Amino acid sequence: MSQEEKLEIIRDNRVARLLWFTLGFLCAVAITYLFVQR
Structure with missing residues (x-):
């Protein structure tokens, strides 16, 4: 080689x-966003 x-x-x-x-970062942001929306 x-x-x-x-x-x-x-x-x-x-x-x-x-x-x-x-x-991974985008997934974390999406999950956080969904939790904040509730």
């Missing part, structure tokens, strides 16, 4: 983690 391939994988992992974090 070359250095470039390793960097590519690391970048992909970072993007995936950011995506999951964003999804």
Whole structure:
């Protein structure tokens, strides 16, 4: 495995983690919003 391939994988992992974090954050905001509405 070359250095470039390793960097590519690391970048992909970072993007995936950011995506999951964003999804989780949006879910938390939606749930909080629903509870506040009641």
